[in-house]
Amino acid sequence: MFENILETKKEYFxxxxxxxxxxxxxLAKSGKDFSLRSHNEVPISPNAMGTSGISNKNELAQVIKKALETAKPxxxxxxxVCSALPETVVFSKVIKMPKMKGNDLAKAVPFEAAEFFPIPLSEMNLDWHVIDTQNNPEAKEMEILVIAASKVLVKDYLEIFNLAGLELIALETKAIAAARAVLLPEEKDRYVLVDFGSEASSVCIVENGVVKNTGTIKTGGNAITRGLVTVLKIKPEEAEKIKxxxxxxxxxKDEKNLAVIRALFPIIEEVNNSIKYFQTRVEKDAKIKQIKIYGGAARLPNLTDYLQKNLNIPTVLANPWTRIKTRPSEAVPAQDALKYTTAIGLAMREL
Incomplete structure (x- = not known):
């Protein structure tokens, strides 16, 4: 995504x-497989990145420098560097258009996309990918995944990495990166990927390795913590431990359990809505093979069983190490691996 404004090929992370x-x-790459060289996680100021841009670029650049210096082992x-924009600040849409090529497509896509996005195209960087053109050679239409992001935000990313002494060579969505990490190339079925984060969560539907639909909700693991604080009248530290x-x-059906379930309801609703939208607007009666969950809050005990029961779809924790064949002894602990899913997918990206 947006490689046309980020032109180079180098060793990257x-x-x-x-x-x-x-x-x-x-990561280091060997054939189709990868090995982990280094990793790190470093705290930043909460809400450093908003929908209108990044608040303190110099501070964030210094944190990035520190993270590189203190990476393990x-x-x-x-x-x-390859990085990603969260779905909360990215607009994406699958559109159908008559089959066309080259310059005709480049002219037609922005025109068609303009009616779907809430801000003028002149204020956005626009990228698109043609989907499934070879599955049905007789088809008169083709599907195109259109992705748009604010030029201000993309400029902020470029500036931050420049301040950190780095070159941003690719910028894509977190959903695309995560799909690359948790799905093997031979996994061609339809999957729902759920990124259960701290303050926000995203839901995307992937078919044949291509992200076809995305949605975002402003709830995550911290919503559970806040709910437990309120109903149990305890400190956040205690609530986090209970969670x-x-x-x-x-x-x-005690107060504690109901507080957790209330925080999870928007995620269940978003998954259901995403599947219904996909089945009515993209592919009628499409069946989902599996839901895969990742993100910092994904290890909530019994989460997969609860979602599977309420959504009636097989649900598992994603495995971001699927294609990482060797890892040093200081590798990411198993309980933390899901937090690194997006970063792993970014490091696996082909340029």
Missing amino acids: GLDIGHATIKIID RKIIAKA KTSGIEPGK
Whole structure:
């Protein structure tokens, strides 16, 4: 995404800017597989990145420098980086158009996309990918995934990495990066990927390795913590401990369990809405093979069982290490791996 404004090919690493931390992954590639060289997670000021831009660029640049220097098991020396924009600040849409090529397509896509996006095209960077043109050679139409982001925000990213002494060589959405990390190339079925973050969560539908639909909700693991603080009248530290040890307790209807379930309801609703939209607007009666969950809050005890029961779709924790064959002894602990899913996908990106 947006490679046309970021022209270069160098040794690079993946960097994911989240709500409260940045995550960095440096991989070495051998054939189709990868090995982990270094990783790190460093806290940042909450809400450093908003929909209108990044609040303190110099501060964030210094944090990135520190993260590279203190990466484990060795510091990261690469000077090129792939990063991602969260779905909360990216507009995406699958559109159908008559089959066309080259210059005709380049002229037609912005014109068609203009009616779907809430801000003028002159204020956005626009990118698109043609989907499934070879599945049905007789089809008169083709599907195109259109992605747009504010030019102000893209400029902020470029400036931050420049201040950190780095070159931003690719910028895409977190959903695209995550799909690359958790799905093998041979996994061609339809999957729902749920990024359960701290303050926001996203839901995307992937088919044949291509992200076809995305949605975002402003709820995450911290909403559970706040709910427990309110109903149990305890400190946030105590609520966080209860959340991580008890999670959802099947069959219980006490105040604690109901507070957790209330925080999860928007995620269930968004998954249902995304599937219904996909089935009515993109592909009629499409069946979902599996839901894969990742993100910093994904290890909530009994979360997969709860979602599977309420959505009636097989649900598992994603495995971002699927294509990472070797890892040093100081590798990311298993309980933390899901937090690095997006960064891993970014580091795996082909340029």
